[in-house]
Structures are given as C-alpha cells and as structure tokens.
Amino acid sequence: xxxxxxxxxxxxxxxxxxxxxxxxxxxxxxxxxxxxxxxxxxxxxxxxxxxxxxxxxxxxxxxxxxxxxxxxxxxxxxxxxxxxxxxxxxxxxxxxxxxxxxxxxxxxxxxxxxxxxxxxxxxxxxxxxxxxxxxxxxxxxxxxxxxxxxxxxxxxxxxxxxxxxxxxxxxxxxxxxxxxxxxxxxxxxxxxxxxxxxxxxxxxxxxxxxxxxxxxxxxxxxxxxxxxxxxxxxxxxxxxxxxx
Numbered sequence: 001x002x003x004x005x006x007x008x009x010x011x012x013x014x015x016x017x018x019x020x021x022x023x024x025x026x027x028x029x030x031x032x033x034x035x036x037x038x039x040x041x042x043x044x045x046x047x048x049x050x051x052x053x054x055x056x057x058x059x060x061x062x063x064x065x066x067x068x069x070x071x072x073x074x075x076x077x078x079x080x081x082x083x084x085x086x087x088x089x090x091x092x093x094x095x096x097x098x099x100x101x102x103x104x105x106x107x108x109x110x111x112x113x114x115x116x117x118x119x120x121x122x123x124x125x126x127x128x129x130x131x132x133x134x135x136x137x138x139x140x141x142x143x144x145x146x147x148x149x150x151x152x153x154x155x156x157x158x159x160x161x162x163x164x165x166x167x168x169x170x171x172x173x174x175x176x177x178x179x180x181x182x183x184x185x186x187x188x189x190x191x192x193x194x195x196x197x198x199x200x201x202x203x204x205x206x207x208x209x210x211x212x213x214x215x216x217x218x219x220x221x222x223x224x225x226x227x228x229x230x231x232x233x234x235x236x237x238x239x240x241x242x243x244x
Contacts (some may be wrong), residue, residue, distance in 0.1 A: 004202075011197040012077045016067040017233035019194055022131070023172075028054060030169050036161060056142065063135040070128060079115040085125055091118035101185075102178070110186045114199075117182070121170070126198050130168055137161040 032055040041047045072080040087095055097111035098119040111117075116124070140157050142145040147157065183191045193199040 006201045008201055009197050010079060010199045011193060012080065013197065014068070014072055014076060015080050016197060017195055018065045018072070021061060021065035022069065025058045025065065026168065026172060028058040029062060030165060030172075032058070033162070033165055059135070059138045059142075062131070063139065066128070066131050066135055070132070073128075077126075082125075084116055085121035087118040087121060093120070094118035095122075108185070110182050112186070116162050120175075120178075123175075127168075127171055127175075130164055130171065134164045134168060135160065137164065 032050045035041055036047065036055065037052055041050060073082040073085075078084060091113075094111045094113055095118045097165060098117060101108060101110045136146070136150075137157050137160050140150050141154065141161060147154065150157075178193060183189070189198070189200045
C-alpha cells in the first residue's frame with residue numbers, strides 16, 4: 001500500500017453552500033423557536049423581532065436552501081445525487097463498520113469512504129424528509145392558502161411544527177457529535193472538506209485473486225493517479241473506485 005496522500009476535490013460548491021445555509025438557518029430557527037415557544041420573551045417588541053426579524057427570514061432561507069438541495073438530488077453532480085445516498089454492497093459493509101465504531105464510543109479508526117459516509121447517506125434522507133415537513137408546516141402557519149390546502153388547523157400545525165423541530169434538534173446534535181468523532185479519529189478531513197471541498201486519501205489498490213480479478217474494493221480506493229490537467233472533476237473522477 002502506498003503512503004502517499006492525495007488531496008481530492010469531492011464536494012462541489014453547490015453541496016457545500018446548501019449544507020452551511022441549512023446548518024446556520026437551522027441553528028437560528030431552533031434557538032428563536034425555543035425562545036418564542038417557552039414564553040421567556042416578555043415584551044411584544046422583542047417577540048416581534050424574534051418572530052418577524054429572525055425566525056421567519058431564517059425559515060425562508062431554510063426552505064430555499066432545502067429546495068436547491070432536493071433539486072441537486074436529481075440534477076446535481078454524482079456525489080450530490082440520491083443514488084450516492086443509497087448504499088451498495090460495499091456501502092452496507094461500511095454501515096456495519098460505522099455502527100461498530102460508534103458502539104465502541106469512537107475507539108479505533110472509523111471506516112473510510114469517498115464522499116458520504118454510507119450510514120449517514122441514509123440519515124441524510126431522513127433529514128430531508130423531516131426538513132421538508134418542517135418547511136411545509138412553517139409555510140402553512142404563515143400562509144392561509146397553504147393551510148387551507150392542507151386542511152389543517154393552526155393549533156395542530158403549530159404542535160406538529162414543534163415536534164418536528166425537536167426531532168431535527170436530536171438529528172443535528174447527533175450529526176455534529178459524530179462529525180467531530182469522525183474528524184478526530186479518522187484521516188479524511190471530514191469537517192474541513194465541507195468548507196474547501198477537498199478530502200485527504202491514502203491510495204490503495206483493490207485486492208485481486210490469482211487470476212487478477214478484483215475481489216474487494218475499499219470505498220475510498222484510488223485506482224489510478226489523479227489527472228494532472230483539469231482540476232476538480234478530473235481529480236474526483238480519478239479517485240472513484242474502479243468498477244469490478
């Protein structure tokens with residue numbers, strides 16, 4: 001196995017921007033929503049500032065970023081599409097390895113992978129479902145036309161909106177905790193990769209039998225050197241696991 005490190009562009013700008021917009025707006029929505037719901041805000045002026053000046057604009061930004069990210073599931077680059085979130089045979093083994101890593105409370109090394117962690121690929125689909133429901137209930141609370149279309153009363157929508165926010169909070173805390181864990185124990189620069197787009201790889205060739213047939217392929221296997229001409233997608237293409 002080679003010890004050479006490769007810095008490969010994995011995450012396109014569209015995925016990174018929507019990721020951080022969703023993260024920032026979620027933080028604002030959860031904080032302001034909690035303050036508004038608990039009744040800790042006494043003055044009408046401060047309540048209006050939180051509701052109309054922060055919570056509502058953050059909700060609109062959240063819904064816009066979510067709509068773009070959902071569009072990328074069908075029209076984005078390879079790592080942004082929905083197929084990248086569905087694990088194949090290698091990915092299912094990666095899920096088992098990830099769960100074993102979590103069960104050991106982060107001892108040892110987490111499994112390596114090219115783009116999405118195979119377990120979190122599935123959990124991102126859960127997030128998209130929760131986030132879409134949250135966005136719809138938020139719009140229904142704001143717009144009479146959406147509320148009439150859903151045929152739902154405001155108290156029921158407000159209760160559902162709050163419960164969905166709680167699930168999104170649990171999901172977000174788990175996501176941040178495991179992201180820190182992967183970045184701490186792993187070798188793929190997971191957190192910084194969502195800022196720069198680049199991940200670090202240790203190239204390794206797939207195992208073969210006596211006849212030269214591929215018997216196993218790691219998720220992060222680099223089958224040939226990255227192209228030296230065109231940066232970005234060319235390097236990403238070279239870093240993809242070769243087809244068996």
